[in-house]
Structures are given as C-alpha cells and as structure tokens.
Amino acid sequence: MKTFTYDEYLLSKKVIARRLGDFVPEVLITLGSGLGFMADEVENPIYVPYEEIPNFGTCTAPDHKGRFVFGTLCGKNVAVMQGRLHCYEGYEVQEVTYPIRVIRLLGTSKLILTNAAGCVNMNWKVGDLMLIGDHIRLFGHGPLQGANIPEFGPRFCDMSYVYSPRLQELAESKARKLDMPLRKGVYMFFPGPNYETPAEVRAARVLGADAVGMSTVPEATVAAHCGMEVLGITVLTNMAAGVLPQPLSGDEVTKAAAEAAEKFSGLIRACLAEM
Ligand code: HPA
Secondary structure (H helix, E strand, C coil): CCCCCHHHHHHHHHHHHHHHCCCCCCEEEECCCCCHHHHHHCEEEEEEEHHHCCCCCCCCCCCCCCEEEEEEECCEEEEEEECCCCHHHCCCHHHHCHHHHHHHHCCCCEEEEEEEEEECCCCCCCCCEEEEEEEECCCCCCCCCCCCCCCCCCCCCCCCCCECHHHHHHHHHHHHHCCCCEEEEEEEECCCCCCCCHHHHHHHHHHCCCEEECCCHHHHHHHHHCCCEEEEEEEEEEECCCCCCCCCCHHHHHHHHHHHHHHHHHHHHHHHHCC
C-alpha cells in the first residue's frame, strides 16, 4: 500500500505556494466528467499541471486535463482540479486523495466535489442532479489506512457529517431559487472501471443507495479527516445497470453529462458565491 509522509505533503504544497505568491484559495473544486469547461471560466488563472507537483499522478480518464487552475470564480478564490485521479486508473486511494491534503495545507477549508453517477433510485431520471447527503463505501482500501498523520486529523475519524449540513441547506435553497429540481440521496462507491452488475445495483438499492459511482468517496473521506466542509453534487447520467433492458455505455454517460453541464455549473456557481 502506497502511503505518504507529512513532509511529502508539505513539499508538494511548497511547490504550489511558490507559484501562487500571496493568493490563498478558499474553495477547492473537483470537476467530474463533462464539467471540465468550468475551469476555463476561472478569472486571472494560474495553471499548475499535476506533473510539476511532486507525488502527483497524471490523469488518464476522458475529459480530465490534469492540472490545477487557481484564480477567482463568482468572486471567490478557488483552486479547481481540472481532472481527478481514480482508483480504476491504477492509482491507490492514497494517491487519489493526495491533492486534497496538499490544497488543505494552503489554508483551503471548503471542498466542492462533483461527479457523474448511475441512478439507482427508480423514482428519479437521467439528467437529475443529486445533492450527496451521505455515502457508502464497503469495498477497496480506505484512504486513511496506514500510519495516521495527526497534523491532518485523528486516527479514528468521525463520519457523522461528512457532507456539511450548512452547505447542503445552501445548495437546496439555491436550487429552489433557480427553480431547479435537486434530489438528495446516498452515493455508493464502486471501484470500477467496469460498471456494476444488475445484481450489484439491486444490492446497492437494498443497502440504501440512490446512486452508484467510481469517485468522490475517497476525497470526501480525506476531507472530513482534515476538517474541510464538503459539498457533493452528482449528475445522474444513466439509469444504473439492470434498471432498463439495455446495456450501459460510456458514450451515454458522456452525452448526459454534457447535456446537464449548464444547469450543473449554474448551481455550483450559485453556491460558490455564498459559501
Ligand atoms: N456506475 C458507476 N459509475 C458511473 C455510472 C454508473 O452507472 N454512470 C456514471 N458513472
């Protein structure tokens, strides 16, 4: 299992801080599939490619550019991850979550996580946005396994309020103002890269999941550990496997993510302004 020392996180932070001068990001935003364009809306951008930062992996997922964009968005100082790392790319969960801790060391205390996911809840439909109220991870290594780094948080991390109640209320009130339906539900992590089997989707439903996806949970866990306020928003790009009598395709996911991109970014912008 790959683990990192506190000094390694500090070194990566130093490399980024040198590029930023006195700019301090207040909010870290991780953009999922189809949302990469939001990084291009950042004003006065400072680009830091992941390959320039020690211990960072490179992105292989489609539409994931593999760089930070620092600057302002809706009047807030932000760090945008234009592309994230996934366990299914072969990265260990400690590598996937490494950037979260590095940005935390810059003084950033809020995190917006976005993703595309399969819809498990039979009452919802493709294109709906879902506020993540909680998550389930039963498989794969947890990102906090290995020696604890007390500078980030305690050995046994409370997970009662991973997704900030305050930010959930904010998102719900913004969605109402924008007259945009916003579901609220439980996101269940699957390691991928294969989509789930219909039996896994039925199991997820029994367990209380509303959506299934391959990201977000590792990052949210590490963020909870180091005391960040997390807002998680999902676009439901497809009915999960077995719900409809047809196979899933990556193209369907990409297309639905693109179609929902405008309302998705509208909601994120509205939240950001008041976070
Ligand atoms: N399962 C897992 N991840 C996903 C899905 C899905 O159905 N759709 C988009 N990301």
